Amino acid sequence: MNPFSKIKKIYSSDELLDIVFHRGSQLPLDVPRRVPPSIKAKKREVTRVKFISDNLVKYLIIMVKKFPNLDEIHPFYRELADVLVGVDRLKEILASLEGSARIIKKIANKKIRDIKFSENPKFAAKARIEAYARISSIIKKLEKRLNFLIEASKKLSRLPSIDTNEFTIVVAGYPNTGKSSFVRAVSSAKPEIAEYPFTTRNIVLGHFSYNNVRCQIIDTPGILDRPMRERNRIELQAITAIRHVANVVVFIIDPSLSCGYPIERQLELLKEIKETFPSLPVINVINKVDLMSSEDLEEVKKKIDKPIEMIAIQDTGVQEAIDTAMKAGKLQGELKYAKEVAL
Template sequence: MSGAFSLFESWHIPCTRFLSRTFQFSRGSYDMQRPIKRQALCFCRNMQTVTCEIVDASYVPAPQNKPKDKRSPQVETIGAFQKLPMVMPSVDIFHSAMRKAKRVLPTKGIANIARRERNRGAKQLDALMKELAVPLRGYIENFPKRTYLHPYERSLIELTLGDGNYEEVLRKVDALRKKVVSVGKEHASLCAKSLSKREAEERLTEGLEKLQEIFKREGQAVDNLLYIAKTLRAMPVVDLEMPTLCLVGAPNVGKSSLVRMLSTGKPEVCNYPFTTRGILMGHITINYQHFQVTDTPGLLKRCDEDRNNLEKLTLAVLSHLPTAILYVHDLSGECGMSPSDQFVIYKEIRERFDNHLWLDVVSKCDLLQESSVVFITEDGETNHLELAKYLKIGPKGAIHVSVKSEEGLNELTNNVHEVLMAQMGRIRSSKIPENIEVA
């Protein structure tokens, strides 16, 4: 026979009662029976509900599973890299832990010399183990898992550190922590079981040397984590709430010069390709509104599988951040890439990111006016009408500028301001719920 039932007991005392009272006055007396309502104490006892099963005429408490917290970790917004903990070099961690451990004294009141020495040795080994393990555990807990990062920062980790290197370093740090804890507990236990003062001192020395050897041999993982923290913390912070203009184009077309002209950003400007080795940020202020400008590495004419990490970094910015695009063209040939190849790259990027606000700029127009060079495409598409127009004036509606002669810079600045204001409108409209009408 089996079944289940619940027990519940509850009792209370009535909380009110009525009393009568006689009132007397000096010029006469009379009785007035008036009910008076008084509050009385209320006693209540509840018994916890218990579910039982009846098995062979016996009551057996049924197992009760507590509901598990199914809340998944929240995905981080951009800025997780600036929250990374400060990592100490492995040498500093060990020397600091050793100094603190050696200051640990035996428990007071132990008269026997052997007992006092093994107590001191066990406590010092335990203290050293904890001083080494605690910071390592803090690093493991406070470095975010890549799964819960913003897709943009996830891409930065992969492209900057290499695929899987971030997790591998954290795994090695955790393995070092576990080994330190295991060895520290083992030698502390051996020291506590010593039979003489001499044996306790030998066990203490042996344990300290063993922990030092482990940390010296495998502490490189901590130094690698220190490098990762410095690298990621140096990444520019992109505010998703702030409209952003991203400069894109082939290498050495003049993107960095335009960033310096348009914003507060000061990227390196040199006359050779791939000067920009990462994402560089600048800011613009228009009517007390703040905007971001990013300089990106140049793109080459090749498929995505053959692109280097710098090119993939540019594509990651366009893929994961809500940016407007300022595409820079160099038709003078000075950048080292023919305009026909630039046209191929431009068409590909324009089709892939067509949902972004777009602004085309032809840079170095002072050199273009002096140039009489005619570029012939490798594909034999010289007669293609669209390509022919591109080779002559660039994309339709492109602004011709020259940082050297300052030609077209005012027009470019005004158009950039208009694009950024439009980008701000996009960001604000995306925050409005669909069921709310905007007047």
């Protein structure tokens, strides 16, 4: 599901030259005995230049093709790629590798012609050496770009595998409000833990079946758990990426003192989440209701629109929260589809 997960080995310029020239040094250069020495020499030099150039071109093209088409991937992954490495920069570097491959082909073809028309073996060897030097120079000039791709591949391949076609619930709220407990209570199996390379925490991804439809639920620690004013550009763009996959947001509130955040701050964040995801339904859930007196709980409920009461670690109220989220998300999807059809 992560379009970058198939990216494997990206070689540095030195590694690329070492691999290809080492293999070239072991290349069998058998030529029939009856062929004149000058012809033999030319054939050997042509074979060497062709082998080196063809293999370097092959490696460059393979490295380019390991990356998905950045104009065709889902906006969620495109946004994340832009957060991590910069999409425009990545496209520019991949295009430069293709351009370098074409230049290498052109140099090789010219030097092969020079070898074929050389007057003697000495001139043929000189043309081959010149070809090696020019081709190696082009690869070495790619050093910084290849190093960029090496680092980019590491970051992008670590992105969580989220099915962009599944109904998706995104969980928001301050830390320690019970978001992870909610994801675990909902999930039919142990939730997956994956890295978001631009945060210090791990994403928690759970799956469940609702009316025989596979759905996913996501908790993104470090992303939707504090005010927008405290975020840097990268985190804000990560939030934009999440908007592309979310069908509904479940905002979890802990009105007790156990999470360490006063109810006023939590409600401020709830307001910001609604403003950040204006087109998505936001379900308000009060967790840890067992830690409050009925009087205090009633006071909190007056401040929240249609809250659902829950004790996630006891699985109390979890199903109601999911039912409400699924209905709201489905309705929102139907309204969006009807609007698109009308247009």
